[in-house]
Amino acid sequence: MTKATITKRVLGKSGFEISECGLGCWQLGGDFGPIEDDRAYEVIHAALEAGVNFFDTADVYGGGKSESYLGQVLGSKKDIFIATKYGRDGNTYPDKYSLEDMRDSIKRAQDRLQRDVIDLLQLHCVPTTIMEEGAIFDWLLQVQEEGLIKHFGASVETVDEALLCVQKPGLSSLQIIFNIFRQRALDTLFDQALANKVGIIVRLPLASGLLSGKYSSSSTFAESDHRNYNKDGAAFSVGETFSGIPFDKGLELVTELESHKPADLSMAQFAQRWILDHKAVSTVIAGASSKKQVGENTSVSALKPLEDDVHKALYDFYLTKVEAHIRGVY
Numbered sequence: 199m200t201k202a203t204i205t206k207r208v209l210g211k212s213g214f215e216i217s218e219c220g221l222g223c224w225q226l227g228g229d230f231g232p233i234e235d236d237r238a239y240e241v242i243h244a245a246l247e248a249g250v251n252f253f254d255t256a257d258v259y260g261g262g263k264s265e266s267y268l269g270q271v272l273g274s275k276k277d278i279f280i281a282t283k284y285g286r287d288g289n290t291y292p293d294k295y296s297l298e299d300m301r302d303s304i305k306r307a308q309d310r311l312q313r314d315v316i317d318l319l320q321l322h323c324v325p326t327t328i329m330e331e332g333a334i335f336d337w338l339l340q341v342q343e344e345g346l347i348k349h350f351g352a353s354v355e356t357v358d359e360a361l362l363c364v365q366k367p368g369l370s371s372l373q374i375i376f377n378i379f380r381q382r383a384l385d386t387l388f389d390q391a392l393a394n395k396v397g398i399i400v401r402l403p404l405a406s407g408l409l410s411g412k413y414s415s416s417s418t419f420a421e422s423d424h425r426n427y428n429k430d431g432a433a434f435s436v437g438e439t440f441s442g443i444p445f446d447k448g449l450e451l452v453t454e455l456e457s458h459k460p461a462d463l464s465m466a467q468f469a470q471r472w473i474l475d476h477k478a479v480s481t482v483i484a485g486a487s488s489k490k491q492v493g494e495n496t497s498v499s500a501l502k503p504l505e506d507d508v509h510k511a512l513y514d515f516y517l518t519k520v521e522a523h524i525r526g527v528y
């Protein structure tokens with residue numbers, strides 16, 4: 199069987215040629231409800247078979263479990279890019295950042311990922327004050343110089359934080375929440391990202407699944423699923439769950455989106471094609487929880503771009519119907 203291909207895009211200054219559909223791996227840590235080993239491995243293998251060569255994880259997803267799954271399957275596959283993160287471990291966050299701590303964290307991640315060097319290390323939503331102070335960016339250059347990582351980037355909560363990072367020397371990527379419900383980056387960030395050769399990695403493309411259109415008011419989520427315990431931001435930034443939109447409002451908005459969606463696309467395809475139509479975006483890292491979802495998400499690469507009038511209508515939809523309902527920092 200010939201391996202499927204997905205169009206590749208360059209990830210900023212790293213020069214990595216990565217699949218425009220990547221795989222987000224937070225769900226492999228069990229924070230979207232329990233996940234058994236078999237299903238975790240099946241999702242990773244399905245992504246590989248579909249042509250995905252970019253996987254996003256973090257040291258804290260399932261306390262290292264997500265990284266370990268990736269290490270088992272991908273550790274020896276040097277043509278596959280794995281991006282991990284530093285900065286949300288309980289021993290570090292919110293104010294114990296240091297060069298030594300960063301080094302130690304990288305070494306633990308290398309063990310779990312079964313790699314001698316990390317492809318891309320991203321700051322993981324570290325407090326704004328730490329990024330403003332700036333030493334953390336010097337440490338990233340230092341660990342890069344030491345050969346512990348190949349490249350670095352930052353995953354941030356707000357567009358202002360992204361703008362704070364975008365011109366930092368050596369920064370290859372910014373990971374942001376960007377989807378039909380959350381479009382602020384369009385006017386403010388994307389031109390600067392392109393000008394500074396910073397690749398945009400898009401998380402929450404489906405607003406935690408809302409933008410697949412599969413949920414209803416009777417949908418429930420497991421106790422260990424952040425879409426249960428963090429739906430109103432009780433545990434961490436509310437934007438990370440349903441993009442900060444109250445669940446019932448999100449259901450209403452998705453229903454309204456139907457009228458803009460081409461009939462031959464599923465809602466999940468529509469939402470992800472809209473993202474890929476922006477050239478500042480290097481990759482979309484939907485967190486698939488099954489082989490079937492991997493197939494649907496990666497199919498988006500072969501779809502044609504949406505028409506300009508659809509883009510205009512969706513921007514208007516965002517401004518008039520959605521923006522006022524976004525909670526939390528943004």
Ligand SMILES: NC(=O)c1ccc[n+]([C@@H]2O[C@H](COP(=O)([O-])OP(=O)(O)OC[C@H]3O[C@@H](n4cnc5c(N)ncnc54)[C@H](OP(=O)(O)O)[C@@H]3O)[C@@H](O)[C@H]2O)c1
Nearest residue numbers: 222223224353401402403404405406407410484485491494
């Ligand atoms: N601070 C950070 O740096 C940060 C924060 C959040 C996420 N991330 C990264 O971004 C990745 C993606 O974000 P996310 O997982 O939070 O949000 P997401 O990709 O918008 O949503 C993931 C959820 O959407 C559903 N889904 C995925 N594909 C689907 C499809 N084709 N059809 C129907 N449902 C589908 C699944 O829900 P079900 O479980 O109901 O099937 C899945 O758990 C994460 O895995 C992680 O790598 C980083």
